[in-house]
Amino acid sequence: MKAGRAAVMKNPDKNAVTIRTIAKMANVSHTTVSRALNGSELVKPATRKKIAEIAQQIGYVPNLNAKSLVTNRSYMIGIFFTNLDTGTSASFLTDVIEQAQSILPKSYSLSINGVDNAMDGQAISMTNFDGIIVISQSESDDGFIEYVHNTGLPLVVLNRVIDRHDINNYAVGDELGGKIATEYAIRLGHRKFGLIQGLPSFESSKQRTAGFMSAVKEHRITVKPTLIKQGDYRPKSGNVMMRQILSSGDIPTCVICENDDMAVGAINACIELGYQVPRDISFIGFDDMGYSKYLTPPLTTVRKPTSTIIGMGVSRLVQMMEDGQPSDIEQKVIDPEIIVRSSVRNMNKTDLME
Structure with missing residues (x-):
């Protein structure tokens, strides 16, 4: 009997464990x-x-339902992506969710939604x-x-620069990213470019294309229209568009x-078609996803400061939820950077021409 009681004392019922x-x-x-x-x-x-x-040792689990009843809060944060079903790449989605979860206080949970679903009248209540x-x-x-x-809920908008000044907004300098990627290839001697664009409705694609065009114009480089293809940010579209470029018979030395x-x-x-990268064709990507360094060859890419804008946005949102809406509004654009790996050939080195 004594042994049984001792066992109970060492492993108390978790449901009976309270703050008291x-x-x-x-x-x-x-x-x-x-x-x-x-x-x-x-x-x-x-x-x-x-x-x-102590809480960990005795197996304390906070009762969020009871807590929400007392505080009139749900401890739920809604993350809404543009075109979740068709436009947002799975790798970007995963990257954002993982970073948001790592920054948020543990008492909060995330709900992932599409803006299009919310606007189509699906049952997503802001309450x-x-x-x-x-x-x-x-x-x-x-x-x-x-x-x-207009609901008055704490709100931050990330990724895209919005044309208003009353909402906290943290964005990426996509145009600069497109420009520095192209200028890096130009410095390595590339003059014949291909471009595979993202979704035309996405501001990121418009800005990255603008940066690319700005760089080639400044260096008086002409890019043939047949070497500019419209993708949709997904791997399959990159494959299909690249096949079209290769079948044109006019092969670029570098594809952005x-x-x-x-x-x-x-x-x-x-x-698949027998070309070697980067000996025959060089590539530069954009976003610096986690897998890009493990490709063969490792991918030279533009590092999008996703972690920085997520960190800023989540911290600001938590501040608003905990302390109330601040009187000042933060709006910041964070510059990307080129991450040099092995997927771009240096055309200035004649010993690599063989």
């Missing part, structure tokens, strides 16, 4: 425990650590969320952004792909 249980074990008030578990800076770091360790993040690719999102803004997914498809097309 932890408070008694830590010899602090239940208010201090509540603050510590929510990461409050009002509690000393050493005390927070002690309370967290389900404490805050909204819009990963915007297109001006077609503006109606949804205006709708959410407006994201890494299309670059993967394009490189595979070359390999």
